[in-house]
Amino acid sequence: MGTIEKDLLLAVSDLHQIPSGAFSIRENGKGVQVNSTENIQIIPKGEGNGIDIYIKENTKNESVHIPVIISKSGIEELVYNDFYIGKNSDVLIVAGCGIHNTGDSKSSHDGIHRFHLEEGAKVRYVEKHIGVGSGAEKVMNPVTEIEMGERSELTMETTQLGGVSYSERETFATLEKQAKLVIKEKILTSENQVAKSKFRVELVGKDSSADVVSRSVARDESYQSFFSSVVGRAECFGHVECDAIIMDKAKISATPEILAEDVDSKLVHEAVVGKIAGEQLIKLMTLGLCEKEAEELIIKGFLS
Amino acid sequence: MLRLENVSYKIEENGKERYILKNVSFEVAKGETIIITGHNGSGKSTLMKVIMGIIPVSSGKIYFNDVDITEMTISDRAKLGIAYAFQTPVRFKGLKVNDLLTTAQKTNSKLMEVCNYLSKVGLCARDYINRELDDSLSGGELKRIEIATTFARGAELNLFDEPEAGIDLWSFDGLISAFNENKDEGGTNIIISHQEKIMGIADRIVVMDNAEVSMIGNATEILPQVKSIRVCAKLKGDE
Ligand SMILES: Nc1ncnc2c1ncn2[C@@H]1O[C@H](COP(=O)(O)OP(=O)(O)O)[C@@H](O)[C@H]1O
Ligand SMILES: [Mg+2]
DSSP states (O other): OOHHHHHHHHHHHOOSSOOSSEEEEEETTEEEEEEOOSSEEEEEOTTSSEEEEEEOTTOEEEEEEEEEEEOSTTOEEEEEEEEEEOTTOEEEEEEEEEEEOOSSSOEEEEEEEEEEEOTTOEEEEEEEEEEESSSSOEEEOOEEEEEEOTTOEEEEEEEEESOOSEEEEEEEEEEOTTOEEEEEEEEEEOTTOEEEEEEEEEEOSTTEEEEEEEEEEEOTTOEEEEEEEEEEOSSEEEEEEEEEEEOTTOEEEEEEEEEEOSTTEEEEEEEEEEOOOHHHHHHHHHTTOOHHHHHHHHHHHHTO | OEEEEEEEEEEEETTEEEEEEEEEEEEEOTTOEEEEEEOTTSSHHHHHHHHHTSSOOSEEEEEETTEEOTTOOHHHHHHHTEEEEOSSOOOOSSOBHHHHHHHHHTTOSSOOOHHHHHHHTTOOHHHHTTOBSSTTSOHHHHHHHHHHHHHHTTOSEEEEESTTTTOOHHHHHHHHHHHHHHHHTTOEEEEEOOOHHHHTTOSEEEEEETTEEEEEEEHHHHHHHHHHHHHHHHHHTOO
């Protein structure tokens, strides 16, 4: 692995070296390294287009890293990763994709992630997307499908902080009794990038809950759209929040939808799009920052 | 150290000119603590914003250590040594107390643990340093953080706009000691306040009325007059 690849790996998964637990590293369209552990088995799919990950019941405090890096121009791939997460396990899953493109052909990674959480399973899922290099388009279209069994919990943290030319993210989740889903999305777009994000969460079981929070910043001439739909089919709680900072000549569209199909479902949505408050800039300027520095600090905090 | 010469700020209101500040002139010496008091709407906050450069003057001059700062940007005034605690502190989503204090302290030559500034205003540093400056903080907490941030600048001149607002009586004495400590260290302060205890630390008092300075003088002379004006105002039902 060269320096470019190592840097990408570090950026998407915070890995300085080969991780200790279970992992699968995919580089330029091929799985290059796979490691299973006693409790976590990773099996490459026959067609070479993804992996199946099996996590045994009661597996605690273990992690799975599945970074994808593309450093060659012109690679376009569609990958399926299926996670089977056993009863009462408690694990960290780190995915992410880094594309470095200095060439003149488009590079793209479409990842379909399917999560099956059994009863009481608990997962923290972290996904980082970055694009670097001044070449042709860097495209990522992640699809996440989540089936949450009774009392299972999933916290999904996704970040896309720059460099991705085009992305279309789709997240679908179904929650059984007492399941709990928390999604925190962070997106920064600049230049003429486009980022679209779509959520559909179905609260099927009694006392299930979902909290979807998206924070984003669109600068220059970039475009972002946020669409979310939360459906309540039982006594449940759903909250969707889209909080966006718009700058320069960017455009942002937010469409939060809630659909209550049970008299005991409680669903809330909020969407705020606005520029950085003038008084925030002024406060930081009174601390000695110039306007540009103040702006950067506000954005950094907002997306932290 | 600070000199205002005929500072005026006027706006257009319903096609007519209205003075928010009219020919305000006074000087503040190094090491002095000046309290500005006066009715709501008399122009006190506007005056502070004009000194900090947040509001431009319509006419007049402002000198800081004999440098004409009338046209200077907010950042340049801050770098020159003016710090300002807002009347209503600003909230930031995502930024933490620590971020604000570290930013404030960057150009402070007397580097101190940022936590010390929080202790000064009666906040337990450990509990607050990683708190977000968002709606999760109460107005009083935010106000104290604002004051701590201002002290963290280590500026030659501090401006405080109604520092007592939202601060409970219990912490009040702590606030007074923080100001006294700053005075003892030779700090120069301009404080807008209606609070007698805070007025008690003044060397001089400026009273503003309807965009103008109506009285200025040593605290010992002005304080009794302010008290009697306030008693009259109370009788008239103005306050
Ligand atoms: N930009 C502005 N436009 C219109 N009126 C203003 C503006 N700024 C301040 N004022 C008015 O100026 C007066 C003085 O305000 P301010 O300085 O905040 O008073 P104080 O701090 O003494 O209570 C008030 O009547 C206020 O409504
Ligand atoms: Mg005021």
